Amino acid sequence: MKHFDLAACVDYLFNHFLLGGVLVTIGLTAAGVVGGLILGMGIALMRMSPNPALTGFARFYIWFFRGTPLLIQLVVIYTGLPQLGIKFGVITCALTGLILNEAAYLAEIVRSGFLAVPAGQREAAWALGLPKSVTLRRITLPQAFRLMIPPLGNSINSLLKATSLASVISVEEIMRRSDMLMQEHFQILEVYAAATVYYLMLTSVWDMVQRRLEKHFGRSIAAAPAKALAKGSLPAVEIPHAAQ
Secondary structure: OOOOOHHHHHHHHOOHHHHHHHHHHHHHHHHHHHHHHHHHHHHHHHHOOOOHHHHHHHHHHHHHHHHOOHHHHHHHHHHHHHHHOOOOOHHHHHHHHHHHHHHHHHHHHHHHHHHHOOHHHHHHHHHOOOOHHHHHHHHHHHHHHHHHHHHHHHHHHHHHHHHHHHHHHOOOOHHHHHHHHHHHHOOHHHHHHHHHHHHHHHHHHHHHHHHHHHHHHHHHHHHHHHHHHOOOOOOOOOOHHHHO
């Protein structure tokens, strides 16, 4: 029986071909997060809209994309859409699937963040004459974002690992390139061990970033509502509840 070759595993860690796959994974994750957050905020706003048509569409979107596997969504986009005359490249198909899927989860995270901010915060700002746009930007959004950081961080961590599913449609990220190296050199454990190290490194880096964000916003945003209210039309009036 062939034993694990540690030297070969170390070589794969510095393999330029595999490192290229790491960059593709990072790019897919970053684009998926940005696109998913933008689309997710729109879905969240529709979900909270008094318009029943918008609310119904948002509910259906979240139900559908959360209730079906990402793998099926990617395969349908890559192989199904061309049958309807719609054809994209593999990267575009992967990004489309990742963004559509991630938006369904981020929409609920965004919605829960906004709903967790006490209504008294907004009412106090409106009582002081602050416009709704300023209230949203300076009071509601900062506090909601602080509450969204932990679930948002978990979602990003999951998305980073979910990019491996893009290998089934031939996107050359970490897993796809690992498979290609494995088929060439027949060193299964060594290649996958190197891929595992890369995933652990990426998730660990993101974990540190998330902790820094939580620490920073936990320290700085607490005073944001009071500062924003101090710029209102009645700065001499103190609203204790708004400073929470």
